[in-house]
Amino acid sequence: MDDDGLIMNFAIPDGTQTFKKTAPKAGGLSWRERRAKFKLGEGAGPKSGVNSIAVAKRAPRENKGNFNKPNRDGQSKDKQNSEGSSGSQKRSHPEELAESKKLKFTEKSGEKGGINNTYVSSLFTAQTKGPTLEETTAESVSHQPSNAPLKDDSTFEGLGLTEKLSQHLTSSMKYVAPTKVQRAVISKMIDSQQDYFVKAQTGSGKTLAFVLPIIHRLMTEPDLITRLSGLFAVILTPTRELAVQIHAVLESILRCHHHIVPGVVVGGEKKKSEKARIRKGVNILVATPGRLADHLENTTSLDVSQVRWLVLDEGDRLVELGFQETITKITDHLSQHSRINSNKWIELPPRRVNILCSATMPDDVKQFGSTILEKPEMISIDRGSEINATAPDQLVLKVLTVPPKLRLVTLAACLKNVPLHSEEVSRSIVFLSCANSVDYHFDVFAHGGKTTLLKDVEENEDEEGDEKNKKPTKPEIVYSTAPQINSNSVVFRLHGSLSQQLRSATILAFISNAAANSNKHFVLLCTDVASRGLDMPNISNVVEYDPPFTVDDHLHRIGRSARLGKAGEATIFLLPGEEEGYVDGKLRVVHPKKGSLRIVKYETILENAFSQEDAPDNKTGKKDPKAKAGKWDMHATTWHLEVERWLLENTAALEKASNAFVSHVRAYATHIGLEKMYFNVKTLHLGHLAKAFGLRETPKKLGSKSGENEGKKKEDPRKKMLRLARLAEKSKASEFNY
Numbered sequence: 169m170d171d172d173g174l175i176m177n178f179a180i181p182d183g184t185q186t187f188k189k190t191a192p193k194a195g196g197l198s199w200r201e202r203r204a205k206f207k208l209g210e211g212a213g214p215k216s217g218v219n220s221i222a223v224a225k226r227a228p229r230e231n232k233g234n235f236n237k238p239n240r241d242g243q244s245k246d247k248q249n250s251e252g253s254s255g256s257q258k259r260s261h262p263e264e265l266a267e268s269k270k271l272k273f274t275e276k277s278g279e280k281g282g283i284n285n286t287y288v289s290s291l292f293t294a295q296t297k298g299p300t301l302e303e304t305t306a307e308s309v310s311h312q313p314s315n316a317p318l319k320d321d322s323t324f325e326g327l328g329l330t331e332k333l334s335q336h337l338t339s340s341m342k343y344v345a346p347t348k349v350q351r352a353v354i355s356k357m358i359d360s361q362q363d364y365f366v367k368a369q370t371g372s373g374k375t376l377a378f379v380l381p382i383i384h385r386l387m388t389e390p391d392l393i394t395r396l397s398g399l400f401a402v403i404l405t406p407t408r409e410l411a412v413q414i415h416a417v418l419e420s421i422l423r424c425h426h427h428i429v430p431g432v433v434v435g436g437e438k439k440k441s442e443k444a445r446i447r448k449g450v451n452i453l454v455a456t457p458g459r460l461a462d463h464l465e466n467t468t469s470l471d472v473s474q475v476r477w478l479v480l481d482e483g484d485r486l487v488e489l490g491f492q493e494t495i496t497k498i499t500d501h502l503s504q505h506s507r508i509n510s511n512k513w514i515e516l517p518p519r520r521v522n523i524l525c526s527a528t529m530p531d532d533v534k535q536f537g538s539t540i541l542e543k544p545e546m547i548s549i550d551r552g553s554e555i556n557a558t559a560p561d562q563l564v565l566k567v568l569t570v571p572p573k574l575r576l577v578t579l580a581a582c583l584k585n586v587p588l589h590s591e592e593v594s595r596s597i598v599f600l601s602c603a604n605s606v607d608y609h610f611d612v613f614a615h616g617g618k619t620t621l622l623k624d625v626e627e628n629e630d631e632e633g634d635e636k637n638k639k640p641t642k643p644e645i646v647y648s649t650a651p652q653i654n655s656n657s658v659v660f661r662l663h664g665s666l667s668q669q670l671r672s673a674t675i676l677a678f679i680s681n682a683a684a685n686s687n688k689h690f691v692l693l694c695t696d697v698a699s700r701g702l703d704m705p706n707i708s709n710v711v712e713y714d715p716p717f718t719v720d721d722h723l724h725r726i727g728r729s730a731r732l733g734k735a736g737e738a739t740i741f742l743l744p745g746e747e748e749g750y751v752d753g754k755l756r757v758v759h760p761k762k763g764s765l766r767i768v769k770y771e772t773i774l775e776n777a778f779s780q781e782d783a784p785d786n787k788t789g790k791k792d793p794k795a796k797a798g799k800w801d802m803h804a805t806t807w808h809l810e811v812e813r814w815l816l817e818n819t820a821a822l823e824k825a826s827n828a829f830v831s832h833v834r835a836y837a838t839h840i841g842l843e844k845m846y847f848n849v850k851t852l853h854l855g856h857l858a859k860a861f862g863l864r865e866t867p868k869k870l871g872s873k874s875g876e877n878e879g880k881k882k883e884d885p886r887k888k889m890l891r892l893a894r895l896a897e898k899s900k901a902s903e904f905n906y
């Protein structure tokens with residue numbers, strides 16, 4: 169087990185120290201110099217913004233009311249520790265005077281100072297380590313989509329599917345032609361009994377690729393198959409949401425042939441109604457592994473003696489999440505209980521066919537797969553090799569190198585910048601590393617907004633009506649308007665610690681295309697629980713706010729956009745320094761198309777978003793009297809100060825911020841060994857990072873509580889390392905990812 173970073177991660181920071189860097193420091197210009205160059209036209213930014221640096225130097229008095237102390241102070245880096253004095257706040261924003269007392273701002277130099285030894289550091293400080301990556305200035309190139317339906321004369325019927333099924337696909341479901349992976353898999357599976365690995369890019373239609381040949385064979389069986397005929401196919405998925413989604417796909421395809429019945433069993437609270445459904449009979453069962461194993465053990469009516477297909481969808485994720493043991497248990501059970509009789513159901517495969525499917529297929533997954541699959545054939549549609557997976561060609565990835573302090577405000581800016589569509593909903597997905605961080609950031613954007621509770625949107629009972637869903641003890645929020653983004657945004661959250669009812673209600677509300685939602689921007693904050701297989705409409709942008717744990721996770725996350733030939737965009741946040749090496753080291757390999765990876769300056773994003781603060785308010789049509797044209801950096805600072813102020817006034821929110829920060833750092837420490845050269849917890853500037861959580865100092869609980877270990881025997885370092893590694897591994901599956 170790789171211990172790198174784990175022990176260091178739990179060292180106690182004092183809020184002022186920066187960790188000794190093990191890798192060379194990033195060079196590059198200071199924020200001020202870059203900004204000045206940018207404004208002089210050496211960058212590509214628009215001219216609307218006023219050069220606050222130049223203004224500051226020419227007319228310090230004019231800028232006295234500016235929160236942005238670094239601008240005012242010119243080059244004296246060491247004296248730039250304050251967002252603004254109470255006097256300065258009074259001038260630009262009178263109502264903030266009272267607040268400023270609460271904020272205990274200090275003008276003292278250095279990082280410490282102020283009442284209770286608190287300090288407020290500026291967002292835009294010159295000492296911030298700046299990005300070194302060169303901005304991409306070349307014209308952006310657009311590429312032909314690599315995951316679209318085929319444009320040659322391929323048809324579903326031409327692949328051998330029945331006329332009834334093909335017509336249903338084209339007429340009712342409006343699927344004109346198959347995709348590459350569908351052509352390859354359907355033509356093979358339609359009459360073979362071979363096992364397959366299927367690897368194809370995200371959004372290329374893999375679900376239909378394995379589902380259609382199964383349905384076709386069940387439909388064409390001479391003896392009519394009905395729900396009473398038995399269970400013939402099992403599809404396993406790593407998440408409940410994906411299972412529910414695949415079940416919905418099956419239901420819509422089977423509208424053309426009602427005799428075949430699909431079912432779904434997932435973790436949650438409806439075991440009794442699941443049992444009832446199984447008892448009535450299902451022919452294709454979609455399940456999460458744990459839940460299926462449970463039913464195999466406890467539901468006597470679940471007869472698996474006729475199972476002819478086992479599909480492991482997102483197979484690599486199933487392995488990563490440690491489901492191998494459960495899956496092995498399931499396959500052993502299936503094998504032991506198999507009673508396939510070749511005289512019955514003569515058109516179905518005479519043995520169980522196994523398929524493992526994903527956009528990424530690391531070696532260990534293939535190894536594990538080979539223990540279940542028998543002499544499998546690999547069907548790989550990726551333009552890369554069998555080993556390397558790539559992003560869809562048409563997807564554009566924007567890389568933003570953002571100094572730690574500016575992360576939160578830059579995220580807000582990204583979300584503010586998403587264009588709205590008068591006819592439909594725009595959607596963004598923001599990936600964070602852990603559940604605590606999702607909850608906290610939800611509150612950041614939602615505070616002051618109007619919330620919608622679960623009881624307002626949930627369905628009252630299961631379709632069988634034999635089990636009422638348990639009511640949560642306290643009201644759960646499904647979504648909220650997000651005034652901290654703008655008046656058109658609505659924010660949602662999804663992670664594994666939420667109740668299943670809330671998770672389902674959230675997905676349903678997020679993908680709703682109700683007319684009333686036109687011109688709205690839906691933002692889903694989530695962990696990697698939403699990174700696999702979920703197919704959601706109109707995702708304008710996927711934001712990887714926290715870096716992925718592996719480059720495969722990156723491909724799956726961004727794959728929520730640019731699906732089935734549609735254009736798509738993703739943005740990844742990196743920190744200046746070692747993280748920038750991730751671009752050439754990993755990202756360019758999986759985004760090989762020229763111009764598909766673009767380095768973008770965070771200043772451009774901030775300027776676009778916060779210059780808008782000068783625009784008339786959508787509702788009132790009036791301009792904000794406080795606004796100063798083009799002073800995006802000041803507006804950005806004000807936005808961030810509002811967050812800090814809210815935290816100071818709200819102890820529960822402050823506690824959440826602190827927990828989120830701690831979980832975030834711990835999650836960061838779990839990056840895989842191979843990628844630790846880019847994501848090394850030892851190189852994080854914790855103080856600056858805390859600022860991006862609205863905190864003025866690093867939470868003490870990151871390390872052990874003071875005095876906690878006094879008098880205790882010093883733990884053997886090797887044992888400690890192993891203990892912490894085990895702890896991190898354990899929590900990885902629950903707290904961080906799932």
Ligand SMILES: Nc1ncnc2c1ncn2[C@@H]1O[C@H](COP(=O)(O)OP(=O)(O)OP(=O)(O)O)[C@@H](O)[C@H]1O
Nearest residue numbers: 343345346347370371372373374375527701703732
């Ligand atoms: N031939 C087709 N024509 C039109 N739309 C299709 C076709 N096949 C699939 N789709 C649609 O394309 C979308 C993506 O399909 P699917 O979810 O199966 O992709 P995937 O390859 O499994 O992606 P991921 O790797 O992210 O799980 C779905 O909305 C699906 O309904």
